[in-house]
Amino acid sequence: MRDLDLPGKLFIVEGVDGSGKSTQLDLLHKWLVSQGYLVVFSEWNSSPIVQSTTRRGKKRRLLSPMSFSLIHAADFASRTNAHILPALNAGAVVLADRYVYTAFARDAVRGVNRDWLRRLYSFALKPTLAFYYDVPLGEAIRRILDGRPSLKYYEAGLDMNLSSDAEESFALYQGLIKREYDRLVEEFGLVRMDATENLILQQQRMRGMIEPYLEGVARPDDGALNEALLDGGLLGRYLTPRFR
Amino acid sequence: MTELRFFGFRPPGIEGQSLPGRLVVIEATDGVGRSTQVALLKEWLEDEGYAVLDTGLRRSDLAGPGIERAKQGHTLDPITLNLFYATDFWDRLERLIIPGLRAGMVVIADRYVFSLIARAAVRGVSERWLEQLYGFALIPDRVIYLDIDAEQLLPRVLRRGGFDYWESGMDFIRGPNVHDNFMQYQRMLLAEFRKLAVRHDFTVIDARGSVAKIFRGLRTEVEDVVSGMGLESVGAGESDAFTLPESAAPSG
Numbered sequence: 001m002r003d004l005d006l007p008g009k010l011f012i013v014e015g016v017d018g019s020g021k022s023t024q025l026d027l028l029h030k031w032l033v034s035q036g037y038l039v040v041f042s043e044w045n046s047s048p049i050v051q052s053t054t055r056r057g058k059k060r061r062l063l064s065p066m067s068f069s070l071i072h073a074a075d076f077a078s079r080t081n082a083h084i085l086p087a088l089n090a091g092a093v094v095l096a097d098r099y100v101y102t103a104f105a106r107d108a109v110r111g112v113n114r115d116w117l118r119r120l121y122s123f124a125l126k127p128t129l130a131f132y133y134d135v136p137l138g139e140a141i142r143r144i145l146d147g148r149p150s151l152k153y154y155e156a157g158l159d160m161n162l163s164s165d166a167e168e169s170f171a172l173y174q175g176l177i178k179r180e181y182d183r184l185v186e187e188f189g190l191v192r193m194d195a196t197e198n199l200i201l202q203q204q205r206m207r208g209m210i211e212p213y214l215e216g217v218a219r220p221d222d223g224a225l226n227e228a229l230l231d232g233g234l235l236g237r238y239l240t241p242r243f244r
Numbered sequence: 245m246t247e248l249r250f251f252g253f254r255p256p257g258i259e260g261q262s263l264p265g266r267l268v269v270i271e272a273t274d275g276v277g278r279s280t281q282v283a284l285l286k287e288w289l290e291d292e293g294y295a296v297l298d299t300g301l302r303r304s305d306l307a308g309p310g311i312e313r314a315k316q317g318h319t320l321d322p323i324t325l326n327l328f329y330a331t332d333f334w335d336r337l338e339r340l341i342i343p344g345l346r347a348g349m350v351v352i353a354d355r356y357v358f359s360l361i362a363r364a365a366v367r368g369v370s371e372r373w374l375e376q377l378y379g380f381a382l383i384p385d386r387v388i389y390l391d392i393d394a395e396q397l398l399p400r401v402l403r404r405g406g407f408d409y410w411e412s413g414m415d416f417i418r419g420p421n422v423h424d425n426f427m428q429y430q431r432m433l434l435a436e437f438r439k440l441a442v443r444h445d446f447t448v449i450d451a452r453g454s455v456a457k458i459f460r461g462l463r464t465e466v467e468d469v470v471s472g473m474g475l476e477s478v479g480a481g482e483s484d485a486f487t488l489p490e491s492a493a494p495s496g
Contacts, residue, residue, distance in 0.1 A: 049320060050328065053310030062306045065256045066334050066380060071307070074327035081321040111256030119376045123323055 001100070001126040008088035009213050010125060012099040014181065015133030016174050017155070018140035019195045020202075024133065025097050027203045028210070032093055036219035040087040044098035047078035058154055065110035068154070072103050073120055080124060088125065091218040100124045101132075101188065105180040109173070110160060128213050131206065132185050135195035137178055141171050246345050251357075252379015255334075258342065265345035266469050267382065269356040270462075272390035273433050274411040275401040276451050277458070281390070282354045284459050285466060289350055294470060297344040300354035304335035315410065322367035322416075329360050330377060337382060350470055357381045358444065362436040366429070367416055386469050388462060389441050390451035394430040401426070 004010060011028070013021040032039045045054060054071050057063040063071070087094050100121045108114050144151075145167060153159065156166045157173025185192055191209065193202060229236050245262040248254075270285075272278045282298055289296045302308045311328050314320055333356075344351045357378040365371050401407065407422045409415070413429025414422070441448055449461045 049314045053307050057306050070331040077327050078324040082319045113253050
């Protein structure tokens with residue numbers, strides 16, 4: 001991975017489904033915005049150029065371990081070059097829900113060569129801090145199955161033929177992923193967070209760890225619009241949601 | 245027999261040691277007349293009694309439509325575009341080329357990973373990264389490269405209907421003079437192809453001559469690759485089991 005030598009900062013979260021990582025990142029996001037930082041959020045699998053192909057592959061079950069790996073790499077490359085890198089150049093705080101480690105874990109359990117994966121993603125930017133939300137497997141599975149009527153094919157790892165029962169397959173698949181994450185925590189120095197702890201405490205801990213890295217990061221003044229509204233006694237009723 | 249050997253490593257899901265078919269790759273830059281040669285070659289091989297499968301870039305079920313869409317606009321950096329093509333290539337390798345070879349067919353690949361490496365390399369993507377990326381590609385029985393200079397390419401491209409945006413490298417070469425862009429881009433690309441030709445031991449055919457002359461050269465090479473195929477025994481069950489995906493059916 002390329003070292004991050006740019007004005008912005010990059011914080012990412014990783015963890016199995018149901019670890020609560022997205023909740024923590026969302027809380028962090030809101031806090032950073034309230035502190036006046038310019039925050040850019042990037043989600044796994046969200047490049048407008050690649051998304052439709054991934055969706056097609058999943059819907060029609062065309063994805064094998066290698067095409068699953070390659071199409072996600074394309075998505076990641078697109079987001080890196082069109083979204084993450086320009087934002088970091090502009091001095092923003094970039095938050096990513098899942099990063100290269102998700103690909104390392106998911107592809108490795110599907111039998112893709114680990115060294116090849118690391119070289120494949122060598123264009124990625126090294127995060128300022130990477131958090132791994134660690135949760136006992138049973139707890140993660142309970143959280144997911146409680147809130148979801150049915151599991152999707154690839155989400156449940158059904159492509160791996162671990163079991164024909166979706167829930168059982170999901171549990172086995174998540175177990176393999178979790179073991180892979182344990183290796184990655186060692187290899188890449190991810191910060192292990194206890195995801196069974198009280199949510200508020202988890203968030204405090206996360207903020208505490210991030211704060212030292214925010215020193216000197218720009219907080220661009222976006223008060224110009226608010227000032228205009230105040231001056232005119234306006235509510236901004238017709239502004240697009242982005243500006244409200 | 246095509247030995248199941250890969251440039252870098254054996255990708256997951258591919259079994260076996262050798263395949264009864266043959267994989268012939270035709271590489272060349274844009275506008276040489278590659279598609280014409282592939283069409284002639286396919287007909288000739290079929291007339292000789294071989295079962296032939298031809299495949300080309302962007303024809304995969306999975307990624308073909310997505311690449312076409314992506315090339316219409318948006319900010320598309322060379323790494324993303326290359327990984328998109330890599331997905332398309334892998335999908336065809338896994339679901340078309342290898343099954344075809346397993347069934348004992350002659351597979352003609354109209355371009356292979358070399359075109360993808362050359363195009364990305366001239367756009368500044370690391371060659372080492374590219375060669376490692378395509379480590380999952382099957383080593384073909386023969387790579388035939390149709391060699392030409394940019395100057396000789398020009399009339400063919402004009403006759404065909406003029407300059408194409410991507411074939412003129414206009415996504416990264418600036419300036420309003422399309423002719424100059426085309427020449428500059430094709431020279432860079434040809435230099436890259438020639439480097440690859442040495443490194444990967446291409447069979448080079450001079451493509452400056454007539455269609456008939458090029459085809460004679462091509463036929464001699466392919467004859468050599470397929471000779472003896474009829475004498476090898478093919479597991480009958482294997483070839484019976486193979487049916488082509490819809491997308492591979494001959495078009496137009």
